[in-house]
Amino acid sequence: MTLKTALASATILAACMFGSASAADMTVGFSQIGSESGWRAAETTLTKQQAESRGIDLKFADAQQKQENQIKAIRSFIAQGVDAILVAPVVATGWDDVLTEAKDAEIPVVLLDRTVDASEDLYLTAVTSDLVHEGNVAGKWLVDTVAGKPCNVVELQGTTGSSPAIDRKKGFEQALSGNDNLKIVRSQTGDFTRTKGKEVMESFLKAENGGKDICALYAHNDDMAVGAIQAIKEAGLKPGTDILVVSIDAVPDIFQAMAAGEANATVELTPNMAGPAFDALAAYKKDGTVPPKWIQTESKLYTQKDDPMKVYEEKKGLGY
Amino acid sequence: MNALKSHLLRLAPQIVVLIAVVLLISLAFPDFLTLQMQNGRIYGSLIDVLNRGAPVALLAIGMTIVIATRGIDLSVGAVMAICGAVAAASITSGHSLVYTLALALAVGMLCGLWNGILVAVLDIQPIIATLVLMVAGRGIAQLITEGAILTFNHPGLIFIGSGSFLGLPMPVVIWLAFGVAITLLVRRTALGMLVEALGINRRASTLSGVSTGVLLIAAYILSGLCAAIAGVIAAADIKGADANNAGLWLELDAILAVVVGGNSLLGGRFSIAASLLGAMIIQAINTGILLSGFPPEFNLIIKAAIIVLILVVQSPRVRDLSAWFGRSGSREAAVKQEAK
Structure with missing residues (x-):
């Protein structure tokens, strides 16, 4: 763990030095x-911070959930002759025309946090997290923590049919498969x-013998x-002790709960998608290194041992 | 005594439906009816129904009056978000609980006043007039919370959402008390009758000397007040104001509660108690589905089925048809009615 952290911070440090040397004067x-x-607000804050620390001149356009605004913004970036474009696409389809225009103008485009249904040669790379992962x-954390003891799990799914709900369910079930001691009893x-x-959760507690049958x-x-x-x-049980709590995203409030011993673990969906994107862009501008088409961000696990307070x-000021 | 009897007769369909729903759930899940004392409060699924149904029940009180005036208030969900955000912002910036509550309720009434003026003074159709705030309101709430969930730790404000009084959760105490108070206000005075007159024929009421403009505005202010209380409860319940999700789509649940309560969307006669029963029917179904372990998709289908069923029964054509088919039956009923 410490080695990993040290490695990660060394990479970031190196990236910063490297980035500031060559990415300066980039628009x-x-x-x-x-x-x-x-989360989106935090992503915006971090992108601006990352750009500033590398001396990049960032032109920011808020699309207010509309693809037409994003297309307009990209066209205006092309007209201004920027060096690169970052897009967090609101929907997956309808990008071919505007991405072709960017390609014709020889401006590399990096997709942040979501991907698009367009030909892969129309963008440089996509920086996203892997929801299944x-x-x-x-x-995996839960499997390791209960260590073979029988454990009934209840699951709170995201919005029915949304891709995070489908993929996060899938990944969790993959990790549990083969461990017969763990059973998802309600979802x-x-x-x-x-x-x-x-x-x-109130209904889960009622349905499972007042919560006594729920272990996580x-x-x-x-x-x-x-x-x-x-x-x-409110049901008179101790979260974190009587019922283990594991969730995803790593928003600031869950760290407060972890510090109070009421939550056990969270997996980070990092809002720092821009950092890897800027690194890839800097390398591409410097000597034409083409990054892989998909840069996967780290899904870091935080537990109560990681000094949640x-x-x-650190996270409080990012606009979460 | 006679008045009580006719009142119970009016509520009979809703009571029957509620009992049917509760019995159905307890067949599938026998523990549904179990109540026990825990930490000085009653604990059980029935209490959950009363507690979780609080926001919709409160909204339904105001919505009943607005619908009785032949109007509709689509903005209540957004007003909930605004008032929850105002309360959270006020308490986190160090104001007292009394000031915070007064401010949140005042903002809710101000939203109602805005709707009322659009409807009563500018004569804009209610569905359009309140649509404005339904759309803009969530944006206002997001401005107040700056897009994040604004959390607070003030024990007094949290008590409103998850405290208990006489063993009942506070939200239940609040909606029951508010429902009784408004019912007494409109039924012990002429106000209720004037609202009904206004809903049936505004022009005729105006010509008869009723100040319909003021009454109409007051109805929307009441709806705003109800939404404000619901918004404060929703925020206090999760110790935070979630501008994106607080009260989302609840205006539709509130309208549904009023309709399930047998009130006509065409205005006129109304019953607050019936709307409250309607709200509890909806919540009992929601809670029942959560307990049953069915996939959540069923929730919406059952809700839709109830709307369709009630709309079909209420439609004039079906009433004509049933009168035609059951002419002999209705005559018998009429005879029975006379015999009573």
Whole structure:
């Protein structure tokens, strides 16, 4: 763990030095979807911070959830002759024309956090996390933690049909398969919200003998876990001890819960998608190194041992 | 005594449906009816129904009055988000609980006043007038919370969402008390009758000397107030104001509760108690589905089925048809009615 952290920080340090040396004077346009969630706001903040620390002139455009605004923004970036364009695409389809225009103008495009249904040669690379892997990391943690003891798991799914809900469920089930001591006894949607997370957890507790038959909770995002933790407390049980809590996203509030011993683990969906993107761009500009078509961000596991209060303080100011 | 009897007769369909739903759930899940004391409060699924149904029940009170005036208020979900955000912002910036609550409720009433003026003074159709705030309101709430979930730790404010009084969760106490208070207000005075007159024929009421403009605005202010209380409860429940999700689509649940309560969307006669029963029917179905372990998709299908069923029964054509088919039956019923 320490070796990994040291390696990671060394890489970041090297990237910063390297980046600031060659990425300076670069002008990058960034078309952001909007600010529909705290995570998105944090991504915007971090992108601006990353650009500033590398001396990149960042032109920021907020699309307010509309693809037409993103296309307009990309066209205006092309007209301004920027050196590169970052896009967090709001939808997957309808990008071929504008991406071709960027390609014709020889401006590399990097996709952030989501991908598009377009030919791969129309963009330089995509920086995203692997949702299945996130679920897998959460599942592995639970398998290791219960260490062979029988354990009934309840699952709070994301919005029915959304790709994070499908993939995080899939990854978690993959990690659990082959461990017959772990069983998902109930699985319901909590719509990614605190209110529904709390309401659904209340019903789980009633349905499973007042919660005595539940050994762990897996929530597809931290907000539902925060709501469920309150429900567990109100039922007279101790979250984190009586019922293990593992979730995904790593928003600041879950670190407060972890510091209080009420949540056990969270898998980070890093809002720093721009850092790897800028690194790839700098290398590409310097000597034409073509990055792989998909740069996977790290899905880091945080537990109560990782000084949750310190992480909370770090994350608090990012606009989550 | 007679008045009580006719009142119970009016509520009979809703009571029957509620009992049927509860019995159905307890068949599938016998523990549904179990109640026990835990940490000085009653604990059980039935209490969950009352507690989780609080926001919709509160919204339904205001919505009943607005619908009785032949209007509709689509903005209540967004007003919930605004008032929750205002309460969270106020308490986190160090204001007292009383100031915070007064501010949140005042903002809710202000939203209602805006709707009321659009409808009563500018004569804009209610569905359009309140659509404005439904869309803009969530944006206002996001401005207040700056897009994030604004969390707070003030024990007084949290008590409103998850505290208990006489063993009942606070939200239940609040909606029951508020429902009784508004029912007494409209039924012990002429207000209820005036609202019904206004809903049936505004022009005729105006000509009869009712100040319909003021009454109409007051109805929307009441709806805003109800949404404000619901918004504060929703925020206090999760110790945070979630501008993106608080009260999302609840305006539709509130309208559904009013309709399930047997109130006509065409305005006129109304019953707050029936709407509250309607809200509990909806919540009982929701909670029942969560307990049953069915996939969540069933929730929406069952809700839709109820709307369709009620709309079909309410439609004039079906009423004509049933009158035609059951002419002899209705005559018998009429005879029975006379015999009583």
